[in-house]
Amino acid sequence: MHTLSYPAPCKINLFLHITGRLSNGYHTLQSLFLLLDHGDTLHIRPRQDGQILHMNPMAGVPAEQDLSIRAARHLQQVSGCTLGADIGCDKRTPMGGGLGGGSSDAATVLMALNQQWQLGYTRQQLMQIGVSLGADVPVFIFGQPAWAEGIGEQLSAVSLPPPLLDQYYVVLTPQVAVPTAQIFAHQALTRDSKPLRISDFSNGANSSAFWQQARNDMEAIVCMLYPQVGETLAWLKQYGDARMSGSGASVFVAVDSAEKAEQLIANRPENTSGFWAKGLEYHPLFASVTDGDQATQQVC
Numbered sequence: 213m214h215t216l217s218y219p220a221p222c223k224i225n226l227f228l229h230i231t232g233r234l235s236n237g238y239h240t241l242q243s244l245f246l247l248l249d250h251g252d253t254l255h256i257r258p259r260q261d262g263q264i265l266h267m268n269p270m271a272g273v274p275a276e277q278d279l280s281i282r283a284a285r286h287l288q289q290v291s292g293c294t295l296g297a298d299i300g301c302d303k304r305t306p307m308g309g310g311l312g313g314g315s316s317d318a319a320t321v322l323m324a325l326n327q328q329w330q331l332g333y334t335r336q337q338l339m340q341i342g343v344s345l346g347a348d349v350p351v352f353i354f355g356q357p358a359w360a361e362g363i364g365e366q367l368s369a370v371s372l373p374p375p376l377l378d379q380y381y382v383v384l385t386p387q388v389a390v391p392t393a394q395i396f397a398h399q400a401l402t403r404d405s406k407p408l409r410i411s412d413f414s415n416g417a418n419s420s421a422f423w424q425q426a427r428n429d430m431e432a433i434v435c436m437l438y439p440q441v442g443e444t445l446a447w448l449k450q451y452g453d454a455r456m457s458g459s460g461a462s463v464f465v466a467v468d469s470a471e472k473a474e475q476l477i478a479n480r481p482e483n484t485s486g487f488w489a490k491g492l493e494y495h496p497l498f499a500s501v502t503d504g505d506q507a508t509q510q511v512c
């Protein structure tokens with residue numbers, strides 16, 4: 213079989229509230245995830261000998277630790293499949309940027325190999341397989357704008373009002389990698405945000421009242437520990453209601469035209485990388501996974 217190419221879009225968190233901490237150290241949160249039409253491309257070809265190999269490992273990420281390789285090995289293990297895969301990646305999503313690049317790579321590998329190895333797992337099953345690789349993996353398999361609870365894996369589809377889907381998201385990433393675990397572990401992190409109800413969003417997504425109470429609880433700590441993030445955020449706030457995505461370091465703002473987005477990218481502060489993108493209603497691989505309750509029979 214030939215090598216096939218698959219997109220791995222990035223995400224932004226339109227807001228992120230931390231509502232508590234579990235006994236295993238993980239945090240309960242509420243967030244609104246939006247996938248963007250910008251991201252990595254994975255190149256995947258099945259192997260008959262069962263090996264799973266990375267064709268172009270990234271500097272600083274040994275193949276064994278790469279989430280795309282870990283996803284393929286995990287899927288092989290849980291399915292008992294004897295096939296392997298060659299995996300390559302064109303990396304465009306900044307690493308450690310709060311844009312879920314690694315998690316999206318993992319999700320894309322799970323969806324692609326589910327097809328190539330003819331495993332027949334449903335969306336729900338693949339999401340369960342994905343969550344053990346990272347809290348952010350299921351949302352990419354879910355594949356739609358999502359209201360997230362639990363550790364980020366309990367997902368409900370939300371229809372975003374047209375302004376949120378039609379806008380142009382300008383995303384800037386200062387040259388600093390923020391370790392997610394460090395921020396979640398910080399003693400000064402807000403962990404007691406009052407839970408919102410999904411109906412607050414469904415009824416109020418168009419109102420400024422909803423957005424005034426929707427923040428990113430990790431933003432203050434990240435800006436304190438990594439001043440470049442605070443500076444980039446302050447710059448972007450000149451142009452709208454800018455926020456940080458996830459645990460940073462990326463920050464974003466929505467503008468209403470591609471021209472404005474281009475202008476912001478062209479004038480962005482030194483030592484930042486940037487791109488603009490639009491929100492996705494569906495992950496490009498959404499239709500490749502079935503929603504049925506039962507998996508179809510495995511042929512691997």
Ligand SMILES: C[C@@](CO)(OP(=O)(O)O)[C@H](O)COP(=O)(O)OP(=O)(O)OC[C@H]1O[C@@H](n2ccc(N)nc2=O)[C@H](O)[C@@H]1O
Binds near residue numbers: 459
């Ligand atoms: C903060 C968020 C928001 O979308 O995204 P990123 O900024 O990483 O993209 C996610 O919750 C991150 O998800 P993900 O990056 O998959 O996290 P994991 O690999 O599962 O966990 C990394 C570490 O973060 C902490 N962690 C993660 C998720 C969570 N709900 N509570 C936590 O306390 C744990 O200490 C864990 O060891």
Ligand SMILES: Nc1ncnc2c1ncn2[C@@H]1O[C@H](COP(=O)(O)OP(=O)(O)O)[C@@H](O)[C@H]1O
Binds near residue numbers: 458461
């Ligand atoms: N395929 C991958 N792409 C990006 N990062 C990866 C990948 N595999 C493992 N990692 C590791 O995961 C860390 C977090 O990466 P990433 O998912 O891009 O950021 P975030 O969790 O902030 O959204 C990286 O710093 C890197 O060490």
